[in-house]
Amino acid sequence: MYICVMYSSELIKGTLKTIVLNLLKDHGKMYGYEITQKVKDLTQDKIQITEGALYPTLHALEEHGDLTVEKVYIGRRVRKYYLLTDQGMETRSERVNELADFMKTMRFLLDLDVAKGHV
Amino acid sequence: MYICVMYSSELIKGTLKTIVLNLLKDHGKMYGYEITQKVKDLTQDKIQITEGALYPTLHALEEHGDLTVEKVYIGRRVRKYYLLTDQGMETRSERVNELADFMKTMRFLLDLDVAKGHV
DNA sequence: AAATATACATAAGAATATTATGTATATCCA
């Protein structure tokens, strides 16, 4: 009912790891560029993950033991597939649950549960 | 059904202004310390706004023209009541709508709309 | 009288994003 614009960047902040972990659970192994495109598609361009945010995040998740990497060469170009570890599955659950609970709290705090037209 | 713990700080990031603006719409003029307590109460300690985050935010909102201030002395102690301006009302609407839409997108992205037990 | 609560404020540091830049290969199409 209104024009779709990207969300202001503050909102996405803090949810990137959760998005990545959940996507990997749903779609199996994925590579960085694929993740950015999948999120863009699934959200109709509302959430666009920048590479400058994604790659450091993937490296951090790997270092934390949540992801493992598989290098694959497509022709001469390297592609790094990321997979959830067992620990990554746990981290995902915790983060998704926490985010779900947080959003519930926010809906209450902002009176979004009552039916209303445009606020 | 599970123990309530404070949310990890990344999540709150980006929603503080929205919370403050919305609270002022619901409760009229409020002062900083009152805002921290009200949010703490309403969320059963799940969201605790720190003073280091709140006061700079209030100053920023004031500078942006969203809030005006009324100084009141309680005995010798100063208390600064903040009120929404007309522009603040608009900013609030925009931010609440954006956050509501963002949360809807996140629920879709994280498959939270389907009924399920503990994830 | 001491501890806690109220009430403001700012500075140093951490976390996490954006923007810009860099490197390189692959594909489309005119």
Added chain:
DNA sequence: TGGATATACATAATATTCTTATGTATATTT
């Protein structure tokens, strides 16, 4: 066949927004 665009990785400089620590001061409770 050559230029634009897409694919695919990466990092550095910068911005934003928080936490934690610190500072000042008054009021209330025990």
